[in-house]
Each structure stands twice: as C-alpha cells, then as structure tokens.
Amino acid sequence: MTERIVVVGAALLDGGRLLAARRSAPPELAGRWELPGGKVEPGETPEAALVRELREELGVEAEAVRRVPGEWMLTPPYVLQVWTARLRAGSPEAKALQDHDELRWLTAGTLWSVEWLEQDVGAVREVAQALNAGVEH
Template identity: 45%
Template sequence: MSEQIQVVGAAILDSLEHPARLLVARRTAPEQFAGLWEFPGGKVEAGEVCEAALHRELKEELGVGVRLGAELPAGTPEGWRLNERASMRVWQAEVTEGEPHPLEDHDELRWVALADQQAVLELPWIPADFPIVQALLDVLSSPVLHSRTR
C-alpha cells in the first residue's frame, strides 16, 4: 500500500475580513485536468509543515506571499479526499505581497465575485475541488460560521 499524499491549497480571497472575490487558477496539466479550475497549491514535501508548504507553493505558482486565515473544515485531519492516494487541506488566504500571475501549472487566473455563487459553481472545476468550493461558499455566506473563521 502506498503512502498517502498530503496536498495543500489556498482559497485566496481579496480580503479575509470582508471577502468579495475569490482567485481561481486554470490548470495546464496533467492532461485530464487541463482547462479546469482549482485552488492553487501543491504537494507537501517530506518533513515540511502544511502551512509552510502552502506558502512555498503559492510563491512558486503565483509569485505571491499571503496571510493565511482559517482552514476550511474537512471532517478529517488529512483534509478533503482528492482520490484514493491524496487528500488536501485548504486555507483561506489573502495576498500580502506581489501580484498573482500564472507562473507554473496554470495558464489563467481569474477573480470571481462571491456574490454570484451560481457563477462560481458553474466554472469547470476539477471534480475533487467542487465540494470544497461548495463548502467555502457555505462558510463565507454564513455570518455565524464566517465570524468563527477570523
């Protein structure tokens, strides 16, 4: 049995305190995910703490530094199940340094308005990310839940 792969991702918001937009990234590879949207992030390397891995990945993929907010509750310590071999932990984040650009693994970045939840959900998401998007929108639209994330 192979070891589980830990992945980290960021729900990058225009503001952690008063989020109005979400930054989404369109994949270029692998082939089955090319053209689909996702949360930017990547694999945690051996001996690396998840939060440190997320900071590293966002610098490599987008050229930005971020402030991390609350982790999106997934129900398990490993996070959201992506497939039989990998799980992803996702944090809310806000850009604090740099301007996001698709430097690695993506060909387009887009800010989407959170007020139009249907438009967010209608993007062609990587299938494993879709339930995470739904959970994020639920957290952000609930005043009680959102106040707990700060």
C-alpha cells in the first residue's frame, strides 16, 4: 500500500471571516476557490507545514489553532487535512503570491458565493458551523 501524503489546508479566520484563495494553476483547477495550503514535507508536522505554506503562498505570519474534524481524499496518495488558523499580531495583509490570482475574505453569509474545489467543500462546511456559531478558534 502506498504511503499517504498529507496536504494541509488553512481555514484562516479573522474577525468572523474565512480567507478563500482562487486558483490560477494548474489549468484544471484555475478559477475555482480553495483553502490555501500545501504538502507536508518529510519530517515536518502538519502544523509547521501550515505555517510555512501560509508564509510562502500569502506572505502572512499565522499559527495553527485546531484540526477541523475529518479528512478528504484528493488524488491518491494525497489526503487533505484542515486546521483553523489565525494571523499573528503584526502579520502583513495576505497577498496572492503563488498559484492564486485573487483572495477574498468571506463571512458566514457569503461563504457559498464562490465556487469551491470539490475536495474543500466538506472542510468548508465544517468551518461554516464555527463561523455561524461565532466561534473563532
């Protein structure tokens, strides 16, 4: 059996809003929205990967808060795990630095106004419950 490779996604929350990122690449994903993140490197914890990916993709300093229940299959051997995250004090504003061409902060009321990638929908549903309840962490 092939070893699973974990891809971390960040449900980056700030003031009751969730950050969504629109893919610019690869072509089959371009124009759809996702939770930013990326692969966990060998020897790296998922939480450390999340912090690194947010720095690389968005230019922000963030911290992982808690794991969102569940995991979602991507193309084998990849599996998506999502953590809620928050910006650290003094972090720069998020910018689309790689693989994204637009960022949007969504509220509970606008969460479904974008076309999410299928693999992110389950995680976004979980996070939506926290947003609807007004829970940040």
